[in-house]
Amino acid sequence: MSIEILPDLLGVFFFAVSGSLLAGRKGFDLIGSLLLGSLVGLGGGVVRDLVLGQSPAAFSTPVYLVAPVLAALLVYFLYSSVERIGRLLTVFDAAGLALFCITGTAKALDSGMNPVASVLLGVTTAVGGGLLRDVVANEVPRLFSSHDIYAIPAFLGAALTVLCSLNGVLNLGTGIVIAVLVFSFRLLAWHFRWHAPLAVWRRSPEAGAWTGQSSV
Template sequence: MSIEILPDLLGVFFFAVSGCLLAGRKGFDLIGSLLLGSLVGLGGGVARDVIIGQTPAAFSNPLYLAPPVLAALLVFWLYNSAEKIGRWLVVFDAAGLALFCITGTVKALSFGLNPVASVLLGVTTAVGGGLLRDVVANQVPQLFNSHDIYAIPAIIGAALAALSYTGGWLNIGTGFGIAVVVFSFRIAAWHFRWHAPLAVRKQKN
């Protein structure tokens, strides 16, 4: 197994756990949990690969099917012993977001896309799976939650990844550092209830 796909597989796993946790909260059965975990874990990467004109890695490499299966089994056995499921869902979602905004951007750059397009594709990779997860689970997508910040950490991470890649500074250390920044920002935004300005300014009566 190539070391380059390890961050991608970890991102699939983290996102898949968030999907399986949500499935548990919604009362889905084990198959439903596996399907929702697979959707969130693989959805963003499939969208990325289709856009750049490549066969999605989820369909060309069987290794990508292992993380959702592992996530579904892990949640099946540990769900009832976990406290504050909502917190763990956010933590795993943030970890997947942090990794996917980097891997999506770097893959787009390696396929010859310009830095701006690569950042946009990195963000799409990072938020796409979570958007699909929430829609399928019949809840307001976290991406559109006006009381939270979701896409902004991914935008920052993707921009830093593009800057590091084009400058020749991107390696395991800098990539890990970017992921930590994105993860920390996302968790802090959730914990302290940071939010972006609304689409329109409300008039005071």
């Protein structure tokens, strides 16, 4: 197994744990947990590889299928002893996001895509699986939540990955630094409920001024 796929496998595992945790919260059975974990863990990478015109690593490299199985079993045995499942789900989701925005961008660059396209594909890799997970589990996708920041940390990580690559300093050390920054940004945004401006400005009835806050 090549060392290059280890960060990708870790991202699959972290995302798969978040999917299995959500399945447990929803009352799914073990098979449902495995399928939801596989969907979030492998979905973003499959989209990435198809866009690049490559055979999806999830299907051509069987070891990728091990991570969702381990995640489902881990949650199966430990779920009842874990408190604050919502927080734990966010932590694992943030870890997967941090790794996938880097590995997705790096793979796009290695495949000859230009920097802008590489950033976009890195973000797609990072948020795609989480979007599929939330839609299938009948949750409001975190990507579209007006009370959270989800894609912006992924954009930051993908952009930093491109900058490091263009300057010839993208390596394990800089990759870890970028991952920590994205992970921290994501958790801080969730904890303090940071959010981006809404899609439209709304006039405040009290002040008679335009505001980016929801009127509801």
